[in-house]
Every structure is written in C-alpha cells, then in structure tokens.
Amino acid sequence: MHIARRFREAGIAVAIGASTSPAALSMLKSIPADIQEAIDIGCTVFAGEAEDGRYESLLKEVWAGTAKPVYNDMKDLPNLAGEPVPICRTT
Numbered sequence: 001m002h003i004a005r006r007f008r009e010a011g012i013a014v015a016i017g018a019s020t021s022p023a024a025l026s027m028l029k030s031i032p033a034d035i036q037e038a039i040d041i042g043c044t045v046f047a048g049e050a051e052d053g054r055y056e057s058l059l060k061e062v063w064a065g066t067a068k069p070v071y072n073d074m075k076d077l078p079n080l081a082g083e084p085v086p087i088c089r090t091t
Contacts (some may be wrong), residue, residue: 001037008041013062017046039069048073051083 004014016038035045044067046058054073061067 001034001041004038004043005041008043013044013067014038014042015044015046015058015062015067017050044069044071046071049077049080051080 004016007014031039038045044058044062046055048054048071050058054071058067058071
C-alpha cells in the first residue's frame with residue numbers, strides 16, 4: 001500500500017490484482033481492510049483472470065478516467081483452454 005499511496009498522491013492511477021484479491025472478494029462477506037484501504041485511496045482492485053480482453057478493457061477505462069473501484073469477474077471466468085501455462089523458475 002505504501003507504493004500505491006505514493007502513486008495516488010501524485011495523481012497516477014493504480015490497479016491492484018493479486019491471488020488474494022479474488023479469494024477475498026468472492027468468499028468473504030466483507031472486503032478485507034487492506035483491500036478496502038486501496039479502494040478508499042482511489043485504487044482499482046481487479047479480481048479474476050485478465051484474458052478475453054478484460055485487462056485491455058480495464059486499461060482503456062483507466063485511461064479514460066472511467067475505471068470502477070472494483071472489477072470482480074470471479075463469477076464469469078474465461079475459458080483458459082489453449083492459453084500458455086505460466087513458467088515459474090526458482091534460482
């Protein structure tokens with residue numbers, strides 16, 4: 001949040017998405033304090049997969065100044081068949 005807060009203070013749009021965002025937004029009855037803090041300072045929270053043009057749409061809305069505080073696509077997940085599998089390397 002420290003970095004996000006500094007960007008927001010400078011007027012720069014911030015979108016946050018992480019593995020904890022989808023779980024928190026889809027399973028909990030209330031938004032966790034850290035995610036709510038991000039929303040309160042003007043960050044956009046993105047929960048779900050970015051395929052099928054979703055991330056592109058988010059970026060267009062951020063650029064246009066029309067981004068919503070929360071994008072929760074966990075109930076409408078895209079078909080990931082045929083998508084490349086991320087490679088995780090350890091050193």
